[in-house]
Amino acid sequence: MQIVSGTEMRTIDDMTINQYGFEEFALMESAGRAFTEALCQRITRQDRILVFIGGGNNGGDAVICARHLLERGYDVIPLLVVEDTHFKGAAKKHLELFRDFGHEVLHLSSLQVEKSKTIVDQTDVIVDGMLGTGVKGAVREPVATMVSLVNQAKACVFSLDIPSGMPADEAAPEGFGVKADMTITLSNPKETFYLPKYRLYTGKIITVDIGIPAKAQQTITPGKFLITPESVRNNLPVRGPDFHKGKAGRGLLIAGSQVMPGAAALSGEAALRSGAGLLTLGIQAGVTLPLPGACREYMYRLLQVDDGKLECIPLQGYDAVAVGPGLGRDHAIQWEKQFNGYAGTVVVDADGLHQLKGHITKFPLQTKGPVVLTPHPGEMAMLLDCSKEEVEGHRFEKARELAAMGYYVVLKGKNTIIANPDGSLWVNTSGSPALSKGGTGDVLTGMILGMILQGIGLVHALKAAVYIHGACGERTEHVQEAMAVTAGDVINEIGPVIRHLKLMPGPLPVDIEWETVIIE
């Protein structure tokens, strides 16, 4: 499913109306009705409903919603927050139609604030159709007061398309808006839904189809998409009866140090649990792994340190290499010597990212294969020389900025973003606060390596690892409190989550074939 900014949504709307000849009046009817259908599945006939109606097209949709609710016999108060003169085009026509059908609206201007507060207090359900994707700047009066009233109300708040006041473009200045229990969004989720600063605004997000043609959507390139469980499931590795470990790839993990041996253990185990065929752990000589039981399936390559530099490992025979978890920053990776001409996939995480910083613009030119970087927001800020706040406020832009240097980027956090060097993005929606603990990032790196090794295609591998990692976090919460969950618990859920995905209905793809990487 495609995610859009408000600007992109307007481009899609313009195409639909001006290029493909859809009537704006009919499109608005379709939007208002689709919203109402989704709303009616979530409310009861006994609910007293207050519909807030703004003066733009979002208000037009809200008028249509009020009409359908009244026609179905619901108890509705339609409340206009602006004067009639504000209405234009299709929204104006729908307001006229509303009156032609004998319905009446209340005007906010005719009420004292106290009276509107009483109405809000006596309401069970609020439909928030004051401002949509066309909001500009800080919310003005009298809408601002209504936003505050809605936010104090005990009623269940359903925002139409987007919580009023919240911008739909990442680039827009931060807005103050309605805090909804649920946002029923039209046609496409808006990009700001997935930014940390707006996390408390949308509530649960439902997307409804309003009949925008796919062709109009495809004009937005490079696109931004949600990772769906279906898309992950349909691209999971499959093992047929003639499967053997050679088909599941040979991986190398360069990880661990005296003070962080556990990171190597966690990453490696996660790679194996995610399906890696053969795994070698490259680890500094003398480091003792703390969990011998968990590590008995690896092969080892002990690395010497000479003059502060980590020994290089010949990469022939390895289909992919992950470097960084728990590695420390004292012993330098010899990036150029180690990876020059390597045609497999390289995944760089954690301390590996800190060490790569000085080589960030050159590294993609030194390797022949794809390079995946998996920063959390702090590491992203370090790589791009900006603040963590800048990264968190502009996650799409920053992910694209780093990807444009020639990388596949996995920008971690809630709603992890995967960015392709061509600018396409995928946003994850699985996850849980249970994952907020040291070691879960090391687990993700291992899962990424494990998925890549099984040859399902790099982007599919990244999507699968990121989605399954989040789903493992969710699943740990079924049996224990989020605060008690450890990275090891997350690993234990990998198998059950993959099984659960595979049991979803529909045919699975046929057996995968590992494409051997040729190393020159």
Ligand SMILES: NC(=O)C1=CN([C@@H]2O[C@H](COP(=O)(O)OP(=O)(O)OC[C@H]3O[C@@H](n4cnc5c(N)ncnc54)[C@H](OP(=O)(O)O)[C@@H]3O)[C@@H](O)[C@H]2O)[C@@H](O)CC1
């Ligand atoms: N996606 C789709 O395919 C379809 C989308 N549709 C719908 O269109 C919506 C977008 O509609 P839109 O472009 O008319 O803008 P919208 O959000 O109603 O805001 C404009 C109004 O807000 C006002 N206003 C602005 N800023 C303000 C502020 N800071 N503080 C206070 N007021 C402010 C502005 O007032 P003005 O500045 O003109 O005085 C004007 O009255 C979209 O979200 C979806 O619901 C469907 O109908 C059809 C299919």
Ligand SMILES: [K+]
């Ligand atoms: K709204």
